[in-house]
Amino acid sequence: MAPRFNLDGSEIQPLKICMIGAGGFIGSHLCEKLMLETEHSVLAIDVYSDKIQHLLEAGKPWSKRIEFHKINIKHDSRLEGLIKLADLTINLAAICTPADYNTRPLDTIYSNFIDALPVVRYCSDNNKRLIHFSTCEVYGKTIGSFLPRDSPLLRDPAFYVLKEDESPCIFGPIEKQRWSYACAKQLIERLIYAEGAENDLQFTIVRPFNWIGPRMDFIPGVDGPSEGVPRVLACFSTNLLKGEPLKLVDGGKSQRTFIFIKDAIEAVLLMILFSGEP
Numbered sequence: 001m002a003p004r005f006n007l008d009g010s011e012i013q014p015l016k017i018c019m020i021g022a023g024g025f026i027g028s029h030l031c032e033k034l035m036l037e038t039e040h041s042v043l044a045i046d047v048y049s050d051k052i053q054h055l056l057e058a059g060k061p062w063s064k065r066i067e068f069h070k071i072n073i074k075h076d077s078r079l080e081g082l083i084k085l086a087d088l089t090i091n092l093a094a095i096c097t098p099a100d101y102n103t104r105p106l107d108t109i110y111s112n113f114i115d116a117l118p119v120v121r122y123c124s125d126n127n128k129r130l131i132h133f134s135t136c137e138v139y140g141k142t143i144g145s146f147l148p149r150d151s152p153l154l155r156d157p158a159f160y161v162l163k164e165d166e167s168p169c170i171f172g173p174i175e176k177q178r179w180s181y182a183c184a185k186q187l188i189e190r191l192i193y194a195e196g197a198e199n200d201l202q203f204t205i206v207r208p209f210n211w212i213g214p215r216m217d218f219i220p221g222v223d224g225p226s227e228g229v230p231r232v233l234a235c236f237s238t239n240l241l242k243g244e245p246l247k248l249v250d251g252g253k254s255q256r257t258f259i260f261i262k263d264a265i266e267a268v269l270l271m272i273l274f275s276g277e278p
Helices: 025-037 050-056 078-085 105-114 117-125 179-199 232-242 261-273
Strands: 016-020 041-046 066-070 088-091 129-133 203-206
Touching: 016 025, 016 078, 025 041, 025 050, 025 261, 041 078, 050 066, 078 117, 088 117, 105 179, 117 129, 117 179, 129 179, 129 261, 179 203, 203 261
Parallel strands: 016 041, 016 088, 041 066, 088 129, 129 203
Antiparallel strands: none
16 A cells, blocks of 8 residues: 655554444445555444445455454443554444434433543543544534525525534424434534643544435334334435335425435545545
C-alpha cells in the first residue's frame, strides 16, 4: 500500500483502533475500508459479528490486523483494557432505528447516553482520542416546520437551514417519545465537549445524515424478523419484492437527502488518518 502523509508531510503510522459497534452497518463498512486500504489494526467490539464475518476468516491478508471481541459494553470490565491498548477509540454503538426508539425510549436513553458514559470516561482517563458517532437528529426541528401552511415565509429557505453553532434546538414534547433518541445523543455530545474543555479529551463528533447502502437494514421475514419495521428504503424494497404499492411518508410530501455509505466512509477515513491533527 502507498504511504499516507500528515498535513506536515510526515508519514502516517499505523494505528490500533478500538471500534465499538464494529459489527453494525457503519462499522462493517469501516472495517472493510481499514483492512483493504490501510495498515491500521482494529479491535472490533460488538455482540454480533455476522456483518464482518468475511473479514474474520483465517488466512486473509489482514487476518493479524483485526480481532473480534464479543462484548456487551453495558457490563463488561474488559472494555477499559481494550481502550487502553488502542491509539484511538471509535464509538458506533447505539439504538438508532426509528422502529426501536419510537417504542423503546428507556432502552434508547440507556444505549445512547448511559452506556456511552464509561467509553467517554475511559478515553478521558487514559488520554485516548475518541471519535463518537452521534446523529443529525440532535439539530431537532426547523423553524419552518412550525409555520402555517399558508405562510409566505414557507418559500424562504432560511427557515429550513440548520446551522451547527447558531440554530436553536427545537425538540418535540416529552410525550413524543421518539425525541428520546435525539435528547440522549445531544446530552452525550455535551458531556464529551465538557470533557474536552475541562480535561483535554481529544475528540471528533460525527452526525450521520441518512447514510444508506448494503447491510443497512433488513427485509422483514427474509433476512430479519417478520414483525419489525425497518427504515424507509428497506420498507420500499419489501413493497417491491412483494409487488405492493410503495408506502410514502406523508403521502409523498416528505423529502430526504441520502448519502451512500461508501462516500461517507471516505470522510470517516480522513478523520482517522488525520486524527490528532490541528
